[in-house]
Amino acid sequence: MSTNIVNAVDSGIIVIDPSGGILVWNDWMQQNYGIASETALGKNLNELFPAPRNAILLEAVGHCLSTPTAAPSIISGELFPVTVAGGKTSSGHPMQNATIKPLTVNGSSGTCLVQVHDKHIELCAPDILREKERLEVTLASISDAVIITNDEKQIEFLNAAAEQLCGWKSENAVGLCLDTVLNMTSEASNLDPDLFHGDNEFKYLDAGLILISASGTHFPIELSVAGIPGEPGTDAGSVVVFRDISHSQRMEERLFWQINHDSLTGLENRSQFEHRLHSLLITQEAKHQEHALLYLDLDQFKIVNDTCGHAAGDELLREITSVLKYKIRQSDSLARLGGDEFGVLLPNCPLDAALRIANGLRKVVKNFRFAWEGKIFALGISIGLVPFNGSTEDASNIMISADTACITAKDEGRNRVHVFKHGDSAASRRHSEMQWVSHIQSALDNNRLTLHRQTIVPLSKQGTTPSHQEVLVRLFDEDGTLIPPGAFIPAAERYNLMPEVDRWVITATFKHLSKSLSNGTATDLLITNINLSGTSFMEEGFLEFIINQLEKFAIPPEIICLEVTETSTIANLDEALSFINALREIGCKFALDDFGSGLSSFGYLKHLPVDYLKIDGSFIKDILQDPIHSAMVEAINQIGHVMGIQTVAEFVEDEATMTRLREMGIDFAQGYHIDKPSPL
Structure with missing residues (x-):
């Protein structure tokens, strides 16, 4: 929506972020200065309009960025853009003026708006009508509801989406007070009386707003308001944009139930x-x-x-x-x-x-x-x-x-x-702790831990994406019984033995990979996944231990993928980010294990620099029968792909599930249908 509106304006629009980088460069700038949007976006303004010939412009923008409360400034003269391939020359471009003003977005200041006007362009009445028609067609075609008011908060325009949500025809609504047509209440508290009044600042509300249509129907909505600047210090009106969020709210309720x-x-x-x-x-x-x-x-x-x-x-x-x-x-x-x-x-x-x-x-x-x-x-x-x-x-x-x-x-x-009873707590706890501590510590001391592996295969039939293998730890009891991880890992985590177990696993895995690489066997083509406990990456010196082991056994970091659980990562977010970033810098990959099982999966995901999401097996095993689980898996996969993260489905136990996952676009699969754990 916003891109169409900006490109429909018959003047140059440039939006600059606090670091000086260009966020918006509209079609007018491309047509009049010969610099394409894809070339301009992300560059600093001084790269396209270099000093000293553009010193006045650069100085005004610099002042605007450093002083968010500064008043708008207007400069006149010529701009001298750089010469780009296929573009205009740098002989200058006549202009009437350029307006530079601070811009506040989502409550954050520090952004700058530059609006450029050519002095040889003077719109006649037909031109103005065409511009108005173009803008109205654009607004009518978008799915968001849009209402435009004058400085008296009287409605001048509402598009088809606004008509439908509010229950008012445009011809009946124009001239009415905004509050009459946009009848709202709030779930949380009374509405801010200054929501549609003030200083042209962009305002956004996404929680608790209820729109009551003319028919009495209630819609939960998201709403944003942007002032239309008039004469200096005045407000010429407002643009109100809102949308019905009933569907997304229902999905959020389902997801919340699923999480809890x-x-x-x-x-x-x-x-x-x-x-x-x-x-x-x-x-x-x-x-x-x-x-x-x-x-x-x-x-x-x-x-x-x-x-x-x-x-x-x-x-x-x-x-x-x-x-x-x-x-x-x-x-x-x-x-x-x-x-x-x-x-x-x-x-x-x-x-x-x-x-x-x-x-x-x-x-x-x-x-x-x-x-x-x-x-x-x-x-x-x-x-x-x-x-x-x-x-x-x-x-x-x-x-x-x-x-x-x-x-x-x-x-x-x-x-x-x-x-x-508090009197017997020490004895009960000592009994339980010693039972597990002695088992696990004895296995560590007597080398009775062992490694198994399970293959993780790519689901795409195209390309040459290599398989992965996950390393799994097992424990031999004193009588030779092989004990699965579910029996001793929870106790090891509870009593802080996991760092020692993880160190053993890393050393044993790297030693095995070193031999495979030396012998040129097939495993040197596999990315090897190793599980890490949250207590391990929190332990002082554990990061250095991994780096030293990589160097000692000459293991290429690119073939190592470390798996951390969503719960432990979120619980220790700062330490986890430091640990993950340090190892990713040298080439290691990271997977977020059991994704979807925590309280705030989607909210925290954007903060975690991981390469793979391992979707929790509880969602995978019944996606053919449970539409909610199927929707969850699809949502996780889509969000992961949007963020450039590949997805792995665990607990794949039959061909039908594997086929469904392939149709969804899941990248990798792991489970008993593909490969059962076997000794490494």
Whole structure:
């Protein structure tokens, strides 16, 4: 819209950013000075109008950029542009004047507008009519609604889109007060009375505005207002641009629900559950009440999963969710915390009442029978109960205490409720910590970690895009049992052992790649992905360790792609950016793992300089059945591509899913359908 309007103006328009770079160069400038828009954009003004012959212009623009509050200035004379291929000569160009004035965009000052007028161009009445017709055709053809007012805020023009949204015909609206036709209210608070009045400054509102049409229909809208400058110090009117955002608002609501809920069970997820807990703790009324939190862990879930497969496990979780929902109070919150773990927040619930609810949940699960393909399974549930009030605990400590109590319930024989008490917290925690610390530390000391690999393939059938391989760590127990990462990585992260594990993985991977490169084997063509924990790139000296290992084993940085999770990166944004930028400067690539699972995926993505987005597998595995997940994957892919980031789909388990991902334009795929992890 704005480009068409700027190009329709019969004078030169140049917009210059605070650093002196040209942001806008309209068609008039190209036609009259022989310098194409693509040549001008991004250059400094002094590159196109060099000193000393254009010193007056450059001085005026410099003053405008350095003094955002400066009054508009007018200069007269000739401009002497540089000579470009196919352009005009630098013999000068007669002009009547050039107006230089500060410009405020989106509330930020420091931008400069230069408007150039040729003195030999004097529009006659037919010319003016043609210009007016051209502008009206342009405004009528755009999808945004546009209303133009005079200095009395009376409507002079509204386009077809504005007619449709406001419910007014142009012939009936012209001459009326803007407030009569543009009838708005605000969800959040009263409207700013100065929204359509003031100093010609550009104003933009995108939250909470509701347009009430003549028929009474309500539309959520985004709206911007720009003043039309008149005589110095006066306002000749306003241009109001707005659009209906009903569709995007519905999509935002869906995305918000998706971000805060577990897709399998429909329950709130861990992050939303923790947010509820935190909100309860800071509520003034809650500070004087007794509350409780339950941490639930199914006891026989792994048997069902291993015996009948993941489909049975998913169905079991859905059925257990239904069972649990009807045994809690309306004021309570039930969430899936991950895997086979659930949480229940019991506000305003004394310990004795919380114990009754916890035992009720335990009994209903014990009496429940899960049937799958002729097999019947009895289940149990271990529950950790933490009583608390708003004045003595913080959310993190409550969650840790509940987890500890749940682990204790399992250690004591499962299918029971264990109430957390401050007196036994140290013993319970030491038991849990030592159990995991000794396992992992022993594996590190005795070289019982091992590496597996899984191929990541390009989905495009064209070109020569190479495959990737992801390196995956496994642990051999003392009896030789191979333990998957899901069993020990969470504990390693919790007890700060991941930096040591990540160092082992990096060294072992680089050592293997060094041998492959020396032997000229096929792996030297693969980009190798290595997972990093958030605690690792936060650790002092870890960046230098990676650089030293690259040099020690002579590994080309271009074949290394480091995977970091969205959650850990956003939680430590400044440190993550420093770490990522340092390694990307020497050639390493970065992938953002589990993308889409965090709270603010899209909002933070523009700040993260990554090369790949690995779309969270929970969205991929059922895109053929779930239209919301399919839309999420498409949205992530489109946004990634707009930002120049390639996309990777995880959890690809069948050919139909792979075909659908290829149709969507996803760049890479990874999963059991393509390749199962195998020893490196």
